[in-house]
Amino acid sequence: MNLRSVLLAGLALAMVPFSALAAPLPDLGGKKVAVVTENAYPPLQFVDPKTGKPVGWEYDAMNEIAKRLNFKVEYLNTSWDAMIQAVADNQYQIGMTGITxxxxxxxxxxxxxxYMRSEQFMLVRxxxxRFSxxxxxxxxxxxxxxxxxxxxxxxxxxxxLLDGNEQNPRIKLFETFGATIQALKTGDVDVVLTDSTAGKGYVDASGGALKLVGGPLGAEDFGFIFAKGSDLVGPVNAAIEALKADGTFDALTKKWFLDYKLGQ
Incomplete structure (x- = not known):
């Protein structure tokens, strides 16, 4: 699969009034904001195997948002199954991990x-x-x-893909997305569903071992999450609008989905 659908979706999201370019953004006065992620969703966020440092589209986007709003980011890590509740409990102020x-x-x-729209595809060896x-x-x-x-x-x-039975024995559960990919590679499962963003990252990193097949199974929008009533939502939304309008998000999409090759 090529990235045309992802790029077109990104361009569609970027179509906002030009006035956003000139709109002043809130100044958060250098406050510290705890941002939590899983580091398991390339190229949105992951640990670079060459440097051992967490990187990705979301890191670059959040760093730019923090710069424009004048806050200091403290990045923290937790598992996906704990993230939403932890943010809801205000253990962290923002969550990011390709959350639909x-x-x-x-x-x-x-x-x-x-901040991004993506579609679901089938990732296979x-x-x-046997199927496409x-x-x-x-x-x-x-x-x-x-x-x-x-x-x-x-x-x-x-x-x-299956019959609507959430207990169907044909679906094998794993604690992390990375574990599902490893199971796919070793033949313990035959397909993993992934949005096109993460899927492209894993295909590029696989050295020809994986591919995406079939058409999109549905579109989904990604957003950052906050505790209910958080006063960060408005400022972050203003920054997102500005980053779409001035082409920053388009540049990040090109960097992470076209130019960057995971593991190379």
Missing amino acids: INDERKQKVDFSEP ADEK DAKSFGEIKDGLVGAQPGTTNFYVAVYN
């Missing part, structure tokens, strides 16, 4: 405006020939799907 905006999560946390899309996968009775419980990928797998 949906109504269920809005009951617990506030979301920023979308490069030598997979959701329909043909459904015809394979013993095909296994790897997923993290409670994620968009899990629910799309259950309801778009």
